[in-house]
Amino acid sequence: MNNPYTHGRHAAMVAQQILAGTPPSALPVLNDTDYRPSFDYRALQRFNIKTDLLPPDSTLAFEPEGIWYRYRQVIIISLAVILALVSTVAVLLANIHRRRQAELTLRKWNRELDRLVRIRTQELEDRAHELARLGNKMRKLAYTDSLTELPNRRAGQELLKTLLGRERDREQSLSVALLDLDQFKQINDRFGYEVGDKVLVESAGRIRDALRAADQVFRWGGEEFLVVLPETPADQAIQIAERIRERVQQPSFTPARQVTTSIGVASFTPGEPLDALLGRADAALYQAKQSGRNQVIGSQQCLVRSSRQHTDAV
Template identity: 50%
Template structure:
């Protein structure tokens, strides 16, 4: 049923259920109670399930609990939370259907100690890696394959679920959630580094809400009601993370600190991306790509056929609902007769209105996106402008201070750029700037940001980047610029200055030191990278 129609019926039937009696519904969580499942807790605690006519029981997961997909397929639960590996079961012919993908990006990452000298997937060759079984770690393995790492060159160990194995050096890398285990290392005062698959082009869905095909066939209205109430729970949880964290601690996870839950909430918001993507959104093409990755890793056999895997609501045309409501009493009988007489006309009216509103909302989104682009990007290069960079950098600096993460910036200036404009004209100079902007983009990780600061100057923000990380990135950019323009006979080079955030330093001071390092690079002969001394040595 369309959401607008569902809202109308809920308003009319606030005290009634979808059935004569509230269906008892069970949801199997993937892990122990934590912010990772906040939307379902909110839907239960704030009565959203009850308003939808459902009595819902949430079953905690964990290493000793039933595996969600196995419990679902065995008929022990009605709904389950699964990783993107659920698509493997569908390719094997299991009747499992994906209703919504809560996380648009997987939180799985290789967690390493900062003092281990491991910064890239290639650095993991010959190392001891502790990972989850089977396809649970598929995105981590897919990243290694994509980067040309032979899995036979790794010592792969089954996870112990004990982070002390990493802390005490029994393993070199640990299959972790970036929203969870890093907090534990932070509390122990241990610096760490995350190698994230999405930084290397591997981007899987995570925490996928799934159901058995038979439930969808037999109770489509129940599935729709549960899905809509759950998504509304997630909207409220993400809108008020501190309130939600306190509720989770009080009712579900008293052993977790509020600070830990809030750390998890902040990380999850970045993975769910509610400002950019509709909650639960799933792209068929992306699922196809994920399925093909599993086939390439040997977890499933091809060819990939995902027919029926993605959920399509069936309750919009379920005309038996009005008759089921009649069991609620005389009032419901009267209401059912009214609905039976006017249902088709009301449905058509609601659909037309919904289509009109969706069209208006889409135009507004497009208009807002265009306004945002114009206000925040450089018209020539398409990079962020100075205003947007300062806004993001300020937020990242606050986050770095809060969680003790390193942060660096790279100030870059093209050498001998003025003669290009003087000799060949500004159009040629503009072409050079656009080319350089694209070269910088190609060198960055997903978490890095770049802006055109002005003229031929560029600034790169490197969150979670220590001086060594930023220096290596700056060298890579410098070499790409030199190689590209040497090949074209242009002779363009770049000078770069690197600075890392000091303990009490603000953005202005950080940029001043990076600019000073850039000046040193110019003075030393150009086409080189210089690193600013730490604040304490300045």
């Protein structure tokens, strides 16, 4: 069939012109009209006529609209939203992947940093221990006599300063004994310095064995030894010095066979400086040497003897 819409439009135009007063004879006659065949889609379906057999410029009436034509705008918007969501999700996934990679790298760096810190910390601890060990060794060397392995003069002076600082303002009973091996130069001259060193080592051991737990002995220099006797009054200090003298003069394993010692003892008096205390012990030792060696002289005895000698001289 022809297109009813086209014919209907021409008929309406002719009717409008007649109603407007135009004589029919004046109306133009259409010799050629636009022919566009139009078919009823329902009739075609009823007679099972395929639409691809129709003329190319044919139109279909009552053709049902497809989903695309009905929801085309909604579908386009939905697809655009879906594409936007997919793009957003892709960007998020890419960011998450990069973040995970960054976290893995950071963890790896942290583990490596922890390992380096542990190694460095261990190195520092090892160095600190080594420095402490060397410090202790240097202190031991600085305060220990290398031959007898006794504390040396420096260590004895520091101990006496500490003890005197504690006892200076109260009644105390600190005593010291200064020892000197008798005629030690003759031992060196007769038997040699190697034997002399053995005599010093053996004498140091005997002195140490004769002391109490709280007492300390120091190599004061050469063949001299200083014994510090805390909480020891003068009379008890004399007894300990006598025990040291007897222990030293026992037969020796060295070629020298027997060694004797002279000892000067002094007890601290409140307010007395260290030099005065040691000076009194040294004076008592000198008196023991002058009186025949191998004996113990206390500082009080030394004063008494000096007074007698002065009286005799007068």
